[in-house]
Amino acid sequence: MKPFLKEILADPLTGKDLNEEIKDGKSFLSSGESSYAFYEDVPVLIPELENKNSNTNLHSQFHSDFDYVTHYNEDADHFDYFKEEETSAGKEEVRRLHQSIIHHVPHNAKLILDVGCGNGWVAKYFLAKEKKVVSMDISVKNPCKVLNENPGESHAAIVADAYHLPFKENSFDSIIASEIMEHVYDPKLFIASLMKCLKPGGNLIITTPYNEKIEYFLCVHCNKPTPKNAHLHSFNEKNIHDFIPSGFHDFTTEKFSNKYFVRLRLNLLMSFLPYSFWKIKDGFINAIFKKPMRFLIDIKKK
Numbered sequence: 001m002k003p004f005l006k007e008i009l010a011d012p013l014t015g016k017d018l019n020e021e022i023k024d025g026k027s028f029l030s031s032g033e034s035s036y037a038f039y040e041d042v043p044v045l046i047p048e049l050e051n052k053n054s055n056t057n058l059h060s061q062f063h064s065d066f067d068y069v070t071h072y073n074e075d076a077d078h079f080d081y082f083k084e085e086e087t088s089a090g091k092e093e094v095r096r097l098h099q100s101i102i103h104h105v106p107h108n109a110k111l112i113l114d115v116g117c118g119n120g121w122v123a124k125y126f127l128a129k130e131k132k133v134v135s136m137d138i139s140v141k142n143p144c145k146v147l148n149e150n151p152g153e154s155h156a157a158i159v160a161d162a163y164h165l166p167f168k169e170n171s172f173d174s175i176i177a178s179e180i181m182e183h184v185y186d187p188k189l190f191i192a193s194l195m196k197c198l199k200p201g202g203n204l205i206i207t208t209p210y211n212e213k214i215e216y217f218l219c220v221h222c223n224k225p226t227p228k229n230a231h232l233h234s235f236n237e238k239n240i241h242d243f244i245p246s247g248f249h250d251f252t253t254e255k256f257s258n259k260y261f262v263r264l265r266l267n268l269l270m271s272f273l274p275y276s277f278w279k280i281k282d283g284f285i286n287a288i289f290k291k292p293m294r295f296l297i298d299i300k301k302k
Contacts, residue, residue, distance in 0.1 A: 001020055001041075001043065001156075002153060002155075002156040004111070004132055004154075004156070005134065005156040005158070006018075006020070008111075008167050008168050008171040008172075009029070009043075009045075009166055009167065009168075010031075010166055010167060010168045011031035011033070011034055011166065012045055012046075012047050012160065012161070012164040012165060012166040013033075013034055013047045013164065014031055014033055014034070015168070016031040016032065016033070017031065018030065018031050018036070018166070019031075021035075026038075029043055029045070034047065036166075039140055039144065039159065040144045040148075041147075042140075042143055042144050042147060042157045042158060042159060043158050043159070043166075044140065044158075044159040045158055045159060045160045045166035046069060046138070046159060046160060046161050046164070047161075047164055049164075054066050054067070054068050054185045054186075055185065056185050056232050058225075058227070058232065062224045062225065064222070064224060066185060068138070068184075068185060069138060069161065071230075072138045072139050072183075073138070073139045073140060073141075075139070075230070076137070076139035076140075076141040076142050077139075077141060081118045081119045081142055082119045082145065087265075088265070088268055089262050089263075089265040089267055089268055090262070092262075092267050092268055092271050093257050093262045093267060093293070096256070096257060096267075096275075096278065096282075097178070097207065097257065097294055098121060098125070099275045099278075100207070100254075100256060100275075100279075100294070100296055101122075101176060101178055101205055101207060101296070102125065103275065104203065104205045104296070104298045105126070105174050105176070105203075105205065106173065106174060106202075106203065108173070109131065109173035109174040109202070110131060110132060110173050111131070111132045111133075111134070111171070111172050111173050111174075112126055112131055112132070112133050112134070112172065112173065112174045112175070112176065113133075113134045113136060113167075113171075113172045113174075113175045113176070113194075113197065114133060114134065114135050114136060114176050115136055115162055115175060115176065115177040115180055115194065116136070116137055116138070116162075116177060116178070116179070116180035117135035117136060117137045117142055117143055117146050117157070118137070118142060118178075118179075119142075119146070120135055120142075120145070120146030120149060120150055122135070122176055122178075123135050123146055123150045123155055124149075124150055127150055127152060127154055127155055130154070131154070132154045132155070132156075133154065133155050133156075134156050134157070134158060134172075135147065135150075135155070135156070135157040135158075136157070136158050136159075136160050136162075137159065137160075138159065138160070138161055138162070139159070140159050143157035143158060143159055144157065162177075162180075162184070162190055162193055162194065163186075163189060163190065163193055164193075165193055165194070165196070165197055167197045168197075169196050169197060170197070170198070170199045170200065171197050171198075171199070172197055172198055172199060172202060173199055173202045174198075174202055174203055174204075174205065175194050175197065175198055175202070175203075175204045175205070176205050177190075177194065177204065177205070177206045177207075178205075178206075178207045179207055179208065179209075180206075180208075181206055181208050181233070181235070182208045182209060182212070182231040182232065182233050182234070182235070183230055183231065183232060184232070184233075185232065187233055187235075187243045188242070188243040188244075188245070191204070191206070191243055191244055191245065191299070192245050195245065195248075195249065195299065195301055198301045199301070200301055200302065201300070201301065201302075202300070202301050203298055203299060203300045203301070204297075204298075204299040204301070205296065205297075205298055205299075206296070206297040206298075206299070207294055207295065207296045207297075208233075208235050208294075208295050208297075209231070209234070209235075209293065209294065209295065210235070210236060210255045210292045210293060210294055210295035211234060211235070211236040211292075211295070212231060212234040212235075213234070214227050214228065214231050214232075214234055215227070215228040216228070235295055235297075236295065237253050237255070237295075240253060240295075240297055244297075244299060248301065248302050249299050249300060249301055249302060250299070250300045250302065251297055251298060251299040251300065252297075252298050253295065253296065253297050253298075254295075254296050255286065255292035255294065255295050255296075256279070256282050256283070256286065256292055256293075256294050256296070257282065257292060257293040257294045258282065258285045258286050258289055258291055258292060258293070259289075259291040259292070259293050260289055260291055261285060261289075262293065270282075
């Protein structure tokens with residue numbers, strides 16, 4: 001296990017230090033009360049919980065249960081998060097999304113947590129900038145693959161739950177949670193949990209679809225309504241205030257990537273522009289057509 005990861009890990013249930021031990025030739029992490037196994041050298045730090053209520057209003061309304069740990073492990077098995085966007089316009093839109101996130105990471109950030117690491121673009125970019133990165137996902141498959149594709153002493157991967165994080169408080173300089181919060185059952189608790197692991201002066205960068213009108217379909221398995229892309233929440237500059245803990249944090253928001261320009265592939269006409277100039281052009285376009293696709297929230301811990 002990487003030394004820098006060992007320094008910040010803690011039991012997700014008790015907060016106690018975790019020590020690496022070996023039994024019957026197999027390594028595991030133990031706090032004395034709980035133990036956690038490794039999968040392909042990646043620690044799996046998801047605790048066993050007897051009473052876990054992760055139902056949203058949707059699940060309560062239709063009398064169904066949401067086991068999000070199992071759901072997103074199966075999701076990673078069925079869908080390839082490493083597959084690129086199929087269209088040139090889609091690739092360009094994702095590139096600008098990544099640039100927007102990168103722009104908000106402080107230059108002096110040394111240790112970055114990537115929550116819901118997906119295909120590992122955060123690790124690939126910031127490792128080249130001599131940063132340390134922890135790629136975290138609730139699925140087992142994704143962080144293992146990200147670590148294999150981006151090896152090195154400055155990169156660690158873990159399997160963990162954002163609601164029961166296995167880190168000591170004040171561990172990270174910057175945390176990125178891109179296109180994740182619309183999927184979680186409790187956005188306010190999600191943000192509060194991540195902020196605990198952030199150092200004072202550090203920032204949490206969240207991106208989601210902007211003001212999304214969530215569509216529902218009838219599931220062919222259970223014959224109950226299910227939201228498109230498993231999006232459970234929609235966010236905008238007004239309702240985001242309801243989800244951010246008050247008193248200890250400052251935050252800013254921005255919206256970008258015009259829907260019409262992406263669908264008509266007009267965003268490709270601006271692909272040659274540097275980020276700063278693209279940002280001005282994109283803001284001007286959204287002021288006229290008022291259809292931004294992306295929403296970024298930058299929360300700074302005081």
